[in-house]
Amino acid sequence: MNELDGLKLVEPTSYAQDGYPHDLWTELRQNDPLHKFDVPGWRPFWAVTKHADVREISKQPEIFTNQPRMVISRLEIEEEMEAERARREGEGTFNGMRTIINMDGEDHRKMRMVASPAFTPNALRKLEPVIRETARAVVDQMPNTGGEGECDFVTDVANVHPLKIICRILGMPESDEPLILKLTNQLFGGEDPEFQRDPDRKKRMMELGLEMYQLFSSVAADRRANPTDDLASVIANARVDGEPMSEADTFGYYLITFTAGHETTRGAISGGLLALIENPEQRKKLSADLSLIPTAINEIVRYVTPVNTMVRTAQTDYELRGQQIEEGDAVVMFYASANRDEEVFDDPHSFKVDRRPNPHLGFGIGEHFCLGSNLARMTSGALFRELASRLESVELAGTPERVVSNLVPGIKHLPIRYRLRS
Numbered sequence: 001m002n003e004l005d006g007l008k009l010v011e012p013t014s015y016a017q018d019g020y021p022h023d024l025w026t027e028l029r030q031n032d033p034l035h036k037f038d039v040p041g042w043r044p045f046w047a048v049t050k051h052a053d054v055r056e057i058s059k060q061p062e063i064f065t066n067q068p069r070m071v072i073s074r075l076e077i078e079e080e081m082e083a084e085r086a087r088r089e090g091e092g093t094f095n096g097m098r099t100i101i102n103m104d105g106e107d108h109r110k111m112r113m114v115a116s117p118a119f120t121p122n123a124l125r126k127l128e129p130v131i132r133e134t135a136r137a138v139v140d141q142m143p144n145t146g147g148e149g150e151c152d153f154v155t156d157v158a159n160v161h162p163l164k165i166i167c168r169i170l171g172m173p174e175s176d177e178p179l180i181l182k183l184t185n186q187l188f189g190g191e192d193p194e195f196q197r198d199p200d201r202k203k204r205m206m207e208l209g210l211e212m213y214q215l216f217s218s219v220a221a222d223r224r225a226n227p228t229d230d231l232a233s234v235i236a237n238a239r240v241d242g243e244p245m246s247e248a249d250t251f252g253y254y255l256i257t258f259t260a261g262h263e264t265t266r267g268a269i270s271g272g273l274l275a276l277i278e279n280p281e282q283r284k285k286l287s288a289d290l291s292l293i294p295t296a297i298n299e300i301v302r303y304v305t306p307v308n309t310m311v312r313t314a315q316t317d318y319e320l321r322g323q324q325i326e327e328g329d330a331v332v333m334f335y336a337s338a339n340r341d342e343e344v345f346d347d348p349h350s351f352k353v354d355r356r357p358n359p360h361l362g363f364g365i366g367e368h369f370c371l372g373s374n375l376a377r378m379t380s381g382a383l384f385r386e387l388a389s390r391l392e393s394v395e396l397a398g399t400p401e402r403v404v405s406n407l408v409p410g411i412k413h414l415p416i417r418y419r420l421r422s
Contacts, residue, residue, distance in 0.1 A: 006037030171230025267410030271304030302360030
């Protein structure tokens with residue numbers, strides 16, 4: 001396999017232009033499932049494409065750590081970020097920020113416990129009526145005349161519903177939703193010209209960091225002065241090992257809860273509707289039997305796989321599939337490939353709303369299993385219940401467009417034409 005193959009796996013513009021490289025992943029799984037790529041301009045990396053290997057790596061966080069990086073970027077970007085962090089070390093909260101995603105070991109476990117009680121099934125059950133009402137209201141607002149209409153499903157629906165839910169949990173006013181959406185798009189779509197506030201990467205990231213810091217520090221100060229029962233208050237007043245959580249860790253927690261959950265759920269919702277449009281017999285099956293909603297949501301997460309990759313760094317030499325991974329090597333887990341593994345999933349490239357069993361890795365596995373997975377299932381499930389019961393017909397009204405990203409390469413525009421039951 002040549003270097004161009006590897007470029008297709010990591011170059012953000014490739015995902016925007018061609019979508020997920022399933023053909024290449026299939027070839028790798030069948031012929032060389034643990035392949036080391038050395039792509040010019042990128043850090044050498046092992047491509048982990050098999051379900052079993054992703055599980056093995058994920059369940060050994062002491063060997064494969066999230067530090068010093070959890071995403072794969074061009075070397076020039078990595079070096080620029082590392083130099084900037086070193087130059088500004090100790091200058092402010094934004095530069096010392098950590099999130100639970102890039103923590104390891106005991107630090108991760110302690111920090112995860114801060115918010116995990118808010119995301120248990122029991123804790124979320126009281127929100128279910130609100131989530132269903134919000135889903136109904138969002139679908140009610142889809143443009144239509146006499147039941148027929150057209151819209152950009154991402155901007156009009158997939159953006160709106162999960163954003164409203166996460167803002168409700170955090171206790172944020174509806175007036176802040178446009179700002180949070182803008183910041184989320186700029187954070188996860190930093191390589192996408194549509195979402196860039198400035199062509200200069202360093203400048204736009206500094207501006208984005210400053211705006212986020214101003215928002216999050218204001219929220220934290222308010223909740224400390226006037227604590228409520230929302231998640232923003234839980235984070236602002238959290239204590240770890242008996243001490244108040246640091247400002248840097250508080251900022252990191254807000255960053256993840258405000259943005260990551262919304263971005264990934266939006267990706268599942270938009271990709272899920274596209275899958276239903278491309279597989280009309282599955283849409284009809286779901287509409288005829290709404291009890292399939294939970295299995296359909298699991299299948300959407302498997303088939304779409306909103307989070308495409310995570311990077312781990314080997315802390316010691318390790319043998320996997322007869323290959324010698326050396327200390328310091330980067331391993332890139334391709335969840336979207338693992339979720340199409342022929343050894344685990346029957347007919348893996350087919351979309352089946354009644355697929356059982358479905359041991360997908362769309363929410364990860366091991367200690368970094370997605371903290372908000374229950375909320376994501378509930379939020380997506382409520383919306384697809386409304387859509388499945390009310391869409392009499394739906395088709396593409398234009399070409400879908402994806403975000404320029406290798407991390408969360410979701411659909412950013414999905415023009416559709418539909419007939420909607422009131």
